[in-house]
Amino acid sequence: MGTGNGIILLVEDNASDEALALLALRRNNISNEVIVARDGVEALDYLFGRGKHAGRDTRIMPAIILLDLKLPRLDGLQVLEQMRADERTRLIPVAVLTTSNEPQDIVASYSLGANSFVRKPVNFDDFADAIKHLGAFWTVINTGPHEACMAE
Numbered sequence: 570m571g572t573g574n575g576i577i578l579l580v581e582d583n584a585s586d587e588a589l590a591l592l593a594l595r596r597n598n599i600s601n602e603v604i605v606a607r608d609g610v611e612a613l614d615y616l617f618g619r620g621k622h623a624g625r626d627t628r629i630m631p632a633i634i635l636l637d638l639k640l641p642r643l644d645g646l647q648v649l650e651q652m653r654a655d656e657r658t659r660l661i662p663v664a665v666l667t668t669s670n671e672p673q674d675i676v677a678s679y680s681l682g683a684n685s686f687v688r689k690p691v692n693f694d695d696f697a698d699a700i701k702h703l704g705a706f707w708t709v710i711n712t713g714p715h716e717a718c719m720a721e
Contacts, residue, residue: 575601578631580612580648581666582640586689590635590666593700604631609643612636613651616658630661636683638667638674646677653682 577594581587587605594603606612612634614620618627634652638645645665652658664685665678678686687699 576629576631577601577603578606578612578615578634579603580606580609580634580636580640580645582607582637586637586666589689589696590700593697596697597701599700601632607641609640609645609648612640612648613643616652617655627657630658632662634661634663635666636663637689638665638669638678646674646681649678649681649683 577599579587579590581590587607591603594601604615606615611620615622615625616627616630618625636645636648640648645667649663649665652661652663659682662684663682664687665683666687666689667674668689670688675686689696689699
């Protein structure tokens with residue numbers, strides 16, 4: 570099971586937050602292809618090759634998923650739970666991006682296997698800074714922990 574040449578799956582239902590995330594990725598020189606799913610069902614359909622994504626080569630998975638928690642139809646925690654229960658998607662890194670500051674959301678995200686929890690600030694500069702930190706996380710994912718240690 571390979572990652573899709575660094576594809577980023579952005580799961581975000583808010584058009585403004587989607588635009589903000591895409592702009593923050595570009596500002597931080599993260600030029601990977603971004604696939605956008607606008608709700609939890611669409612995200613799982615993409616991952617598992619169902620619905621409008623039927624026929625997609627599911628051997629190619631995103632390298633990372635940026636997952637909002639508050640989504641229509643199926644929320645981010647439910648998406649994360651289904652991903653972690655399936656062998657094909659169990660190990661895909663997931664960074665939860667949310668406006669929630671509720672401790673139970675943070676605990677639930679990590680309990681379900683999130684790799685990172687980033688609170689979406691309203692201020693663009695703060696959000697771009699949060700994406701910059703995800704960029705460092707991204708570098709470790711792309712190089713692997715062994716190569717990252719040797720680069721230091």
